[in-house]
Amino acid sequence: MQLIFAIVQDKDVARLSDRLVKAGIRATKLPSTGGFLRAGNTTFMIGLEEDKVEEALSIIKQSCRAREQLVTPLSPLGNQVESYVSYPVSVQVGGATVFVVPVDRFEQF
Numbered sequence: 470m471q472l473i474f475a476i477v478q479d480k481d482v483a484r485l486s487d488r489l490v491k492a493g494i495r496a497t498k499l500p501s502t503g504g505f506l507r508a509g510n511t512t513f514m515i516g517l518e519e520d521k522v523e524e525a526l527s528i529i530k531q532s533c534r535a536r537e538q539l540v541t542p543l544s545p546l547g548n549q550v551e552s553y554v555s556y557p558v559s560v561q562v563g564g565a566t567v568f569v570v571p572v573d574r575f576e577q578f
């Protein structure tokens with residue numbers, strides 16, 4: 470068994486959930502927060518057999534889009550330095566950040 474962790478943007482969650490359900494792939498959604506943008510995103514935990522992994526990855530790939538997001542970098546000295554003006558910069562977020570890890574043991578009681 471394998472476990473997929475997929476971090477996706479909130480805008481892609483409904484589409485991805487629907488497609489996973491249609492494919493008979495079970496998932497758990499966890500609210501999460503990106504360390505860089507400090508904005509909300511969603512982490513899917515998907516436990517599945519080895520032969521379903523590629524199908525799940527393909528669904529994730531088709532369901533999640535890359536988007537530009539504006540972020541204002543923080544001054545290293547905080548907001549007390551008035552002579553330091555920071556401008557928003559654009560970063561590309563997503564489609565999805567995915568980790569696939571082996572599961573040593575799976576039980577349901």
Ligand code: 2BA
Nearest residue numbers: 476502503504505506507508510560561562563564565566
């Ligand atoms: P965030 O950490 O909020 O990052 C959002 C986007 O900001 C990233 O998009 C990337 O384009 C940019 N970014 C992140 N760290 C950066 C840095 N140190 N310098 C410049 N730009 C930076 P994605 O790469 O698509 O990542 C989307 C979200 O996936 C991340 O949100 C984070 O929640 C998660 N993630 C990405 N890589 C990860 C990793 N290696 N481990 C755990 N979570 C990860």
